Amino acid sequence: MQKLYGSKEKGLGLPIRERVFYIALVMVGFFLISSASSDLIAEGREYTAAYSEYEQLRESYPVITTYRPTAPQLPTSNGTGNDMTIQSKARDSELTIDTEADLSTMPDNDPQIPDSLQEDLLAGLAEENPDFVGWISIEGVIDYPVVRGRDNSRYLRVTFTGQRSGSGAIFMDYRNTMGFSEPVCLLYGHNMRDGSMFAPLNRYADPAFLADHPDITIVTSNGKVLEYRIFAAKQVYDRDATYDLDFADAKSAAKAFSGAPEGAINFLLLSTCTPSIEKSDRMLVFAALVG
Secondary structure (H helix, E strand, O other): OHHHHHHHHHHHOOOHHHHHHHHHHHHHHHHHHHHHHHHHHHHHHHHHHHHHHHHHHHHHOOHHHHOOOOOOOOOOOOOOOEEEOOOOOOOOOEOOEEEOOEHHHOOOOOOEOOHHHHHHHHHHHHHHOOOEEEEEEEOOOEEEEEEOOOOOOHHHOEOOOOOEOOOOOEEEOOOOOOHHHOOEEEEEOOEOOOOOEOHHHHHHHOHHHHHHOOEEEEEEOOOEEEEEEEEEEEEEEOOOHHHHOOOOOHHHHHHHOOOOOEOOOOEEEEEEEOOOOOOOEEEEEEEEEOO
């Protein structure tokens, strides 16, 4: 009897209830891994499709490569410059630049691109998407069309041509009803893992990167060319007061952005997520219209 009992125990191994439990656990794990893999594959396809879409848009509508004016040069600092920092409730990384730039001395720089380009390029982009408001370019860094939706959620997961994608689009805050003529205009873009969209903004935490890439070109949907000069970058909370856009004019904005270039006509803010573990952290890049 003892031998028979021993044989049965050896043959059965783990009790049936435990074996069922482990088999179920393995199946659940397999399901979760398969599901995660499918999600990653789908996400990868979305990113690839979005990348291809924007590459195609650049080829079909070479707004910036067709017209890229030389940005006005800022006056040379005499060495007693202002400490250009942004006053806000934010903590963490802060970039400061010493300069005495007086943008009020800048020559008028509000050119129009040729009528033929407006018809062939800008009108074509507006036909592709009626929400088109302009094109943003930082040479060698960022080069995308800009849209403005009825709210700030649509273009988080929709590309310029309306395709569903985690890449979304570069979009203007819906409260900027007057577009780039507002005292402060705010643009958003995702911090993509592949380095696309507004991911490069996080590199502006490095003063050397800012020094190499200080100029932003905006071509508006009505053909105006606007040149901005980046003067600061800062990591802030997503509820920072800057996002309220509560500025009556450029002067009030300049007071909020302590150290902003004297005589700035208006400001452009670029916002994206950061690599920080804090999901509420944002990188804000501040630029002033230079002419």
